[in-house]
Structures are given as C-alpha cells and as structure tokens.
Amino acid sequence: MNKALIVNIYIEHPIMQLNSTFSYYYQDKRKIERGMRVKVDFNGQRIVGFVDSTFEVGDLEKYQLQLGYQLKPIEEVIDREPIINDELYDLGLWMSRQTISPIISCFQSMLPSTLKPVSSAKRAVMENWVKIINKEVKQMYGFEDDEVLLKDFKEKVSDYHYRKLKNHGHIEVEKKEKRIEVEKFKVYDAPYNLTKQQKQAIETINNTNNNVILLHGLTGSGKTEIYLQLAKQACLKDKQVLVLVPEISLTSQMVNRFKDRFNSIAIYHSGLSAQEKYQQYTLVKEGKVKIVVGTRSAIFMPFKDIGLIVLDEEHDSSYKQDSTPKYNTRDIAIKRSETHNCKLILGSATPTLESYARAIKDVYKLVTLDKRINQDLPKSYLVDMSKEIRKGNYIISSPLLKAIEERLEKKQQVILLLNRRGYTPIVKCSSCSYVVMCPHCDVALSYHKDDDKLVCHVCGYSQSNDLTCPKCANKMWRNYGVGTQRLTEEIQKLFPQARIVRMDADSTRKKDAHSKILNSFEKQKYDILIGTQMISKGLDFPNVTLVGIFNADGPLHRTDYRSVETTFDLIVQASGRSGRSSNPGEVYVQAYDINHYGIRLAVKQDYITFFNNEMSYRHAGKYPPYTFMAAIMFVGKDDETIKDKAFAASDYFRNDSSIRVLGPSRLLKIKGEYRYRIIIKSKDKKQLIEKLWLWYEAQSINKRQLSVQIDVDPYILD
Ligand code: ADP
Ligand code: ZN
Secondary structure, eight states: OOOEEEEEEEOOSSSSSOOEEEEEOOOOOOOOTTTOOOEEEEETTEEEEEEEEEEEEOOHHHHHHHHOOOOOOOEEOOOOSSSHHHHHHHHHHHHHHTTTTTTHHHHHHSGGGGGGGSSSGGGOOEEEEEOSSSHHHHHHHHHHSSSHHHHHHHHHOHHHHHHHHHHHSSEEEEEHHHHHHHOOBBOOOOSSSHHHHHHHHOOOOOOOSOEEEEEETTTSSHHHHHHHHHHHHHTTTEEEEEEEEESHHHHHHHHHHTTBBBSSOEETTTTTTHHHHHHHHHHHHHTTSSSSOOOGGGGGOOSSSSSEEEEEEOGGGGGOOOSSOOHHHHHHHHHHHHHTEEEEEEEESSSHHHHHHHHHHTTSSEEEEOOOSOOOOOOOEEEEHHHHHHHTOOOOOOHHHHHHHHHHHHHHEEOOOOSOOBBBBEEEEEOOOOBBOOOSSSSEEEEEEETTEEEEEOOOEEEEEEEOOTTTTOOEEEEEEHHHHHHHHHHHOOOTOEEEEETTTTTOOOOTHHHHHHHHHTTTTOOOEESSSSGGGSSSOTTTTEEEEETTTGGGGGGOTTTHHHHHHHHHHHHSSSSSSSOEEEEEEEETTTTTTTHHHHHHTTTTHHHHHHHHHHHTTTTSSSEEEEEEEEEOOHHHHHHHHHHHHHHHHHTTTTTTTEEEEEEETTTEEEEEEEEESSSSSSHHHHHHHHHHOOOBBBBBTEEEEEEHHHHHHH
C-alpha cells in the first residue's frame, strides 16, 4: 500500500487564463493545509501555488491508474502555517468571483511582496539573545527576565565576565528572529471637548444597526476626531482597528493624529521596505498590534478581531486597484466588516455618487457634519482665464498673484495645485509643428527640465532632449503648456524671496520623500507648496490660508462618465486645505469653462446640489449608480486579433436583451500594445457577474497573444 495525500492547488498558469486547480501528490510528514504555499513542477517550470484542498488515498498507484495519468509530487511546502487564513481564503474566492479574475491573482494581491514568491523565514532579521541558565546571574546583575538581548546584557556585564559566564555554561547565546517590541497599549485624551455635532454623530454611529456608515462631513468638520473616538472605543474592547487613507502622502499625517492618542500604531503601505512590511504583517497576525494606518493593500492584513474599519476619503480613485484583480477597497471593507461584524466608516466631504445614493436610500447609515470646527469655509473665487489671457496673464491670474503677495507679507502659507507634472506636456518642432510622441504609446512626451529629458507619463519611457526633428531636420523645439516644474519656476521668478517646495511623482521618488516635504512645510520651512493632486486631499496645515487651483476645468474634457464628479471632488478637496485654523482662508479657481455646473458648484462647495444635478445626467445616460457597468479590455500586439476578439465579445453580449453594450472602441496604444474595449451595462449586478463568468469561461485565451482585462464597476474609463 502506498498511501498519499492528493493536494489540489491553484497556480498561475503561464499561458491560459484558468481558474481551476491542479492535483499533485504529497507523502511527507510535515503539515500541509489550505492556504499554505507550495512549490511544484509545471511543464518543467518551478512555480508557487496555493493549497486549496487535500484528501487521502490508500494507494497512490491505484489512484493514478484510475485517473489515467501520473501525478507529480509537491516539491516543497513553503509555509509552516497557512499564510492565508480561513477568512482571507474565503475572501479571495469571493473577490475572484466578484471581479472575474483568477483566484491566484486575488491571493497574490493579498500578500506583501516579501511573502509572495519566496519563503518568509529567509527574510527575517536575526538578533542575538542571552539565555540565563544560572538564576544567580539574574540576581547578581539585576536582570528581570530569563532572556536578555545580548547588547543589553553587555551593557551591564563586562566582556571578561561575559566570556567567563559563557564558558562555565551559566549563560547561553542564541540567535532569534528579530521581534519588534510592542509597548503596553495606552490611550490619551483629546485636548478639547467634542462639539455637539461630533457627539451626535458618534451616538448615531453607535446606535445604528447598520454596519456601514457614510460620514459626510465638510473638509475640516472634525471627521478625523470621530475616527479617533471610535478607535478608542474599539481598542478598549480589545479589538483591532484599521484606518485606510488613499495615498502614502496621507499616511504620515493620519499616523501623527493617531500617535497623539495611542502609544502604538502600525503603518502599512507600499513605501515600506520588504522587511518592514513583513514585520508589520506578522505583528498584526499575532494580534500584537491594535491599530493599523495604511493604504489600499492594508485591507488584506490578517487581523484577528476587527472592531472598526475607517475608509477615509472614500471617493478617492486610489481605492480602486487598476490591475487585475481590479477590486475596490470599499467592497472588500464592506465584506470584512460583515465577517467581523464591525462598523465601517466611509468618510468624505465629496462621497461618490453611488455611496451617497445608497446612504439616502438607507443602505448605508448617513451621518452628516455640516459645520467646520474652527472657521467658516474659505471664500472662493472663480477666475475667468480667457479674460486673463487677454491681459497677458497666461499662467497666473492677477487676483491670485495679488493674493499670494499678501500671504507672503503676512507670513501665511500657500498651496498651489496643478494636476500635471513635468515642465511642459507638449514639445513641438518650431518649424513644422511635429509633436514628439512616445515610441510605444499614442501619447505626447512631456519635457522634464529637472533631468533635461522627454518622458512618457504612461509607460515611463524617457529620451534625451537633444533631438533633431524627424520630419524636417530642424533642431529648434517649442514647449507648450505648463506642468508643476514650470509653474514652480514662474512663481519663483515672480517671488524670488519665497521659499517654494514642489510635490509630485518626480519629487517624491525617494523613500519617505512625502513625509519629509510635508513635515518641513508644516514646520513652515517653506511658504509655498506646489503640487499635483497628491496635495489636494486630507492635509491639515493650520497656517495655509490661500489655495490656488490652476487649469481647474482641464479634467472636465476627459471622455470618462465620471469626469465631472472627479473635477468637482478635486476642487472641493483642494479648497478644503485653506483656512482650517484661526485665520480665514481664500481659494482662487482658475478656469476657462466658468459656466459649467461642476465648476460653479465646486466653488460654492455645494455637494447636495451637485449630487442632484449629476444624478439626473447619470439617469439620462443610464450610467452608475443607475446601472452596473463592466468594461472588458482586449490588449495585445496584433491589432487584428484583438479587434476580432472585441467584436466577437460585443456580438455575444448584444444577443442578450437585458444587457446594453457600448463599443468596441479602440483606445490609445500603450507600451506597444493595441487596446479595444467594450462596456456592458445591466440593472442587476448579480446577473451581470453571472453573465460575465459564462462568457469568460467559454473563452480560450492564449495569454501570449492577448490579455483580457475585466473591470467590474470601473472607476475611471478614459
Ligand atoms: P476633517 O477630518 O473633517 O477634515 P479634522 O478632524 O481634521 O477634520 O478637524 C479639523 C481641525 O479641527 C483639526 O485641526 C482638529 O484637530 C480640530 N478639531 C477637531 N475636533 C475638534 C474639537 N471638538 N474642538 C476643537 N478642535 C477640533
Ligand atoms: Zn510610452
């Protein structure tokens, strides 16, 4: 008899997009369970898989005879304990179902990169410990514990005595995986009393039976204070708290707010080193950490007992992952709050239309904060740039210029938002108007003056700026448009004495660059902060009393159905950075299309009117939240193959009367690959997903030829 375990595992198939398991046999003694990673041979390649299930067979040969083929062995079990616990395993299956994506990709996206392909143990940092065998040694030197860090031991014991003790076997030295010391949990009180609105909000949240709460509060209305209070309640019940922010640049500020109230906080985001991530992950897994502040991927941390999840700035597009699996963090948060039976707070001054619509229908509990804590909302002015240009003010309007001057005199701070990095977005031949394009994408290259290069903002390709026009052999080039680098230069020319700092994807490449820039701005080492959308959200700088928004209506011209909403959000959020403390604030919004309702209502900070207006457009166009959408993208090197696939798919769905199909439309080429997209809409999300699966499983897709990317509830469609 040749007993064996048959192990079904998920692996990443190198060619096909499949969602089925593969079987291997296992005859070792060591534990093998669902959620552990294993190494196997697949067509001569060694790959990592996740165990889904196991069962025992009495006789392996007989079993293989029945099967009609030979199984291969599991070559190695990577984990000692399941790396994905039961809750997360089920979550992965659910996520795969909801996002129409391979199960394996869902598991992979749950784990920090260190844990993905290789054994976690290899990554751990080791340190030396002294184990005290002879208890008298403890008394003699006043140690409290039986085990002491070697470096602490040597602080009290001379080298000579240390060697003597060791040689006589009174102590032993051993290597151990480095642990982070976790202090005993402490909570500090708020330095002020809660306002009536805040108290009421907390009461409503605690009393509602609904686990999902939409906290709609103006910028600066005290939402974060409510998170802090609820976190305290949860921690005192010995539960864990997860606070999500949309971008790394916001973690440091949120962490600081939490550190004022709680002595130990874990931080988790993509800017951490592999080792740091691994440590934080382990601390959470072992239940040693109560509060985690992090970005999107923190939603998958292996919490034991969650008492509260906060999703701050719930409208933010960063919560949607833009590669497969294209999940929305909000959906995962809702799922986990159900599993842990805990409250989930979706906080925003500009909730997504779908969240607000659900809140007024009582699917979520709506809680509103309609007053700012310290000040009224800032005074906002809309500046008509077509008039300014006639006066020769191409970049900075005269009222904004004057306002900056005033702030500099008063030693107050200024934030200027321009959502476009680089020096200029377009470089044209001065003689024939040839535009320099990316060789891999249908996109113009932007000029970056910092490193004197032309850069593609889509694929990152860059080339030297020293070039000859391929069309007319001319060597003179003209720069069009304004990016953050050029704006910084212009402002510096106008205000030579001003201390200016720039924050965009280029200036924040280095580790911790975000928090360095923001910290020094907060300490008033700079007068003006210039940046892209990364400075528009969440930041709370008391001394900022002026915000200027450049090219505010620029994003309106995108074809995306959500472009008015995202433009509105950007203006309202950026405006909210002004006048948050004792000094009143001002905002200048520079735009061309000054009569657009999205711009006008954003300047007035009138969310409710905007919501009603925009909802009627969505209704007329049959867009979310009135329907559910999915985008199917076909991507590959051969134009014809992809085009055929896209048309076949659109024909397939057009046969179904409950589904509306848009497209196929040909999108811009990116990284040398052609892209076609169809969009399907349905009134019923469950049905939409079922139909997508039916279609998807009937496809035989060779990943080498094309990839099919499905995006259910797409956030951005441009
Ligand atoms: P939001 O998160 O809604 O933007 P915050 O919670 O950051 O608002 O509050 C804005 C400012 O008001 C912060 O500086 C915060 O410290 C302060 N604050 C919040 N609640 C109170 C309160 N009850 N009394 C005094 N100041 C408060
Ligand atoms: Zn490119």
